[in-house]
Amino acid sequence: MTQELTQNRITDLFAQKSERLLSIYFTAGFPNLNDTLSILRSLQAAGVDFVEIGMPYSDPVADGEIIQQSNGKALENGMSLKTLFAQLEGFREERSSDPVRMPVLLMGYINPVLQFGVENFCRKCQEVGVDGVIIPDLPLDLYLSDYAATFREYGIINVNLITPQTSESRIRKIDEESDGFIYMVSSASITGSTKGVSDSMRDYFERIQAMNLRNPHLIGFGIKDHQTFDTASQYSNGAFIGTAFIRHLTENGTSAESIREFVQSIRA
Amino acid sequence: MQTTLEPQTSFEVSDKGFYGHFGGAFIPEMLYPNVEELRQNYLNIIADPEFQAEFWQLLEDYVGRPTPLFLAKRLSEQVGATVYLKREDLCHTGAHKVNNTIGQILVAQRLGKKRIVAETGAGQHGVATATVCALMGLECIVYMGSIDMERQKPNVDRMRMLGATVVPATSGSQTLKDATNEAMRHWINNPVDTHYIIGSVVGPHPYPDMVARFQSVISEEIKKQLLAKTGRENPDYVVACVGGGSNAAGAFFHYLHEPSVRLVAAEAAGQGVTSGHSAATTALGKPGVLHGSRTILMQTEDGQVIEPYSISAGLDYPGIGPLHAYLFDSGRGDFYAITDDDALQAGFQLSKLEGIIPALESAHALAALSKMNLKPEDVVVVCLSGRGDKDLATYSKHL
Numbered sequence: 001m002t003q004e005l006t007q008n009r010i011t012d013l014f015a016q017k018s019e020r021l022l023s024i025y026f027t028a029g030f031p032n033l034n035d036t037l038s039i040l041r042s043l044q045a046a047g048v049d050f051v052e053i054g055m056p057y058s059d060p061v062a063d064g065e066i067i068q069q070s071n072g073k074a075l076e077n078g079m080s081l082k083t084l085f086a087q088l089e090g091f092r093e094e095r096s097s098d099p100v101r102m103p104v105l106l107m108g109y110i111n112p113v114l115q116f117g118v119e120n121f122c123r124k125c126q127e128v129g130v131d132g133v134i135i136p137d138l139p140l141d142l143y144l145s146d147y148a149a150t151f152r153e154y155g156i157i158n159v160n161l162i163t164p165q166t167s168e169s170r171i172r173k174i175d176e177e178s179d180g181f182i183y184m185v186s187s188a189s190i191t192g193s194t195k196g197v198s199d200s201m202r203d204y205f206e207r208i209q210a211m212n213l214r215n216p217h218l219i220g221f222g223i224k225d226h227q228t229f230d231t232a233s234q235y236s237n238g239a240f241i242g243t244a245f246i247r248h249l250t251e252n253g254t255s256a257e258s259i260r261e262f263v264q265s266i267r268a
Numbered sequence: 269m270q271t272t273l274e275p276q277t278s279f280e281v282s283d284k285g286f287y288g289h290f291g292g293a294f295i296p297e298m299l300y301p302n303v304e305e306l307r308q309n310y311l312n313i314i315a316d317p318e319f320q321a322e323f324w325q326l327l328e329d330y331v332g333r334p335t336p337l338f339l340a341k342r343l344s345e346q347v348g349a350t351v352y353l354k355r356e357d358l359c360h361t362g363a364h365k366v367n368n369t370i371g372q373i374l375v376a377q378r379l380g381k382k383r384i385v386a387e388t389g390a391g392q393h394g395v396a397t398a399t400v401c402a403l404m405g406l407e408c409i410v411y412m413g414s415i416d417m418e419r420q421k422p423n424v425d426r427m428r429m430l431g432a433t434v435v436p437a438t439s440g441s442q443t444l445k446d447a448t449n450e451a452m453r454h455w456i457n458n459p460v461d462t463h464y465i466i467g468s469v470v471g472p473h474p475y476p477d478m479v480a481r482f483q484s485v486i487s488e489e490i491k492k493q494l495l496a497k498t499g500r501e502n503p504d505y506v507v508a509c510v511g512g513g514s515n516a517a518g519a520f521f522h523y524l525h526e527p528s529v530r531l532v533a534a535e536a537a538g539q540g541v542t543s544g545h546s547a548a549t550t551a552l553g554k555p556g557v558l559h560g561s562r563t564i565l566m567q568t569e570d571g572q573v574i575e576p577y578s579i580s581a582g583l584d585y586p587g588i589g590p591l592h593a594y595l596f597d598s599g600r601g602d603f604y605a606i607t608d609d610d611a612l613q614a615g616f617q618l619s620k621l622e623g624i625i626p627a628l629e630s631a632h633a634l635a636a637l638s639k640m641n642l643k644p645e646d647v648v649v650v651c652l653s654g655r656g657d658k659d660l661a662t663y664s665k666h667l
Contacts, residue, residue: 057571058572061296061453065439080570082570110557111556112572113571136296137294137557139295141284160297163301165298165459166297188456
């Protein structure tokens with residue numbers, strides 16, 4: 001059952017690299033419907049380790065204003081799961097001029113996935129070469145009871161979240177049930193928090209570090225620049241950046257040059 | 269492991285929070301500790317004799333319960349059956365919503381919460397929440413769609429007078445759905461000291477069950493009152509409007525397992541079910557997940573939520589509570605789609621026949637009476653969920 005998972009690009013990446021991993025989030029279909037592949041390639045060229053592509057949704061309750069607006073714009077542009085999978089068709093193929101080799105995850109909410117059909121969704125992910133998903137409103141127990149078997153059949157990793165309020169016993173359970181890595185939400189917040197890294201967050205980071213989890217863990221929510229990336233990387237295997245990148249795309253456009261500058265400013 | 273997709277025959281919520289295929293707790297991990305804290309404690313808190321004493325005392329002395337069950341003679345003649353009105357419009361604050369907010373604020377206190385956040389559509393739940401927060405001295409933040417703030421201005425002023433902070437929800441359709449999104453975001457940002465008082469039988473488990481239990485006082489009283497008046501506990505029909513469905517859940521609750529009582533739900537068809545300006549969820553929706561539960565949902569083929577429309581801000585919601593989704597799916601409930609025009613006419617009719625101006629939401633329930641093929645011997649109880657003062661601006665346009 002886990003045979004496919006051993007060949008997953010996510011697990012391969014963590015086998016090779018365990019420090020200062022950087023993942024960037026962008027919303028499929030934003031700012032323009034057909035930007036998906038060029039943003040993906042520019043991020044790979046800029047040296048990010050992996051990418052989360054947002055599946056836009058009308059009611060993204062875990063997201064702040066910036067990502068909400070990018071979701072709204074993407075839907076206005078006509079983005080859908082069907083369109084996204086069509087855009088991703090062939091993006092892994094070596095004979096294409098610029099194949100994407102880094103792990104790619106889809107991130108979004110459960111309802112569009114349910115309407116697409118969970119099995120159909122997993123099959124399409126496998127076909128095009130998506131490695132995993134992050135679906136914040138698909139909680140662990142429902143995932144395990146209803147969907148885990150299907151995800152595993154198609155070799156798709158489902159990434160679970162933990163937060164400062166998650167109990168130790170639940171973190172242990174999540175660690176036990178996770179493949180790939182754990183998404184560590186930095187603070188009690190929706191995305192795009194401007195709280196920075198506080199002492200209580202450091203306490204939480206240290207508490208998780210001391211648990212010696214089985215899975216690598218990366219920190220997201222509120223990571224926006226070199227300083228916050230650096231801090232997150234001291235306590236974990238790396239970090240996720242979303243809102244700051246969406247803001248960068250809005251203000252500076254989608255050119256490869258501008259995307260490289262953004263990634264360099266984070267790594268610095 | 270048993271999946272949540274197994275069939276079910278009871279109308280009570282399952283251990284995992286499901287009614288048939290509907291319900292559950294589809295929430296981000298950020299909300300898990302709050303919702304789990306509530307799930308583990310709500311039944312024990314509610315069962316505690318000290319809680320029960322305080323709850324019932326407040327319902328009696330503060331809310332003004334029991335509310336009357338009124339035989340509407342002139343309406344009965346018009347309709348051709350015996351129609352009783354359950355007068356929830358006579359509750360303090362003018363609607364049934366306060367039954368739930370009294371219950372939830374007592375739960376919040378026992379969980380040690382210091383702040384309350386709520387969403388509101390027509391403003392009735394917001395007012396009911398601001399009211400109990402004033403009563404208990406807790407901080408209150410209410411999210412309300414900016415469009416709803418305009419069309420229900422008197423309720424915005426009432427909330428502010430009661431000391432609540434009213435925050436406009438400016439995303440999406442700027443109505444109830446978006447106010448609910450904003451309230452959930454607020455709760456994610458303030459997970460430890462804040463309780464979210466959801467105003468309807470929607471949201472993640474245990475909210476639909478908890479809210480239904482607090483509203484179940486409606487059918488508990490109907491049973492006693494109908495027995496005293498007619499010698500029978502069970503009417504032939506119980507009729508209520510359904511937006512999220514809290515007054516309907518309360519009016520149906522003690523009749524769920526009485527198959528001789530037909531449960532009738534009136535949904536808002538807006539300008540017509542197929543007009544593209546409607547909130548008739550069961551007519552237009554498919555199974556989907558919104559605000560933490562699997563329910564029937566108005567959505568596109570791609571699973572994006574469709575913006576609903578109704579003349580009544582309290583019914584302007586693209587989903588229904590999971591209990592109602594199950595009543596529809598199992599055939600236990602009869603669902604009628606009532607247009608804006610039908611509701612307005614029913615509102616004017618009740619005003620003239622009985623001297624009672626109903627809320628536009630409740631007017632949808634009244635409008636269902638003429639569609640039900642009632643027989644002269646039928647006994648019908650309509651839940652008159654709220655009073656119409658808040659809707660005068662809308663009614664007056666059609667005088």
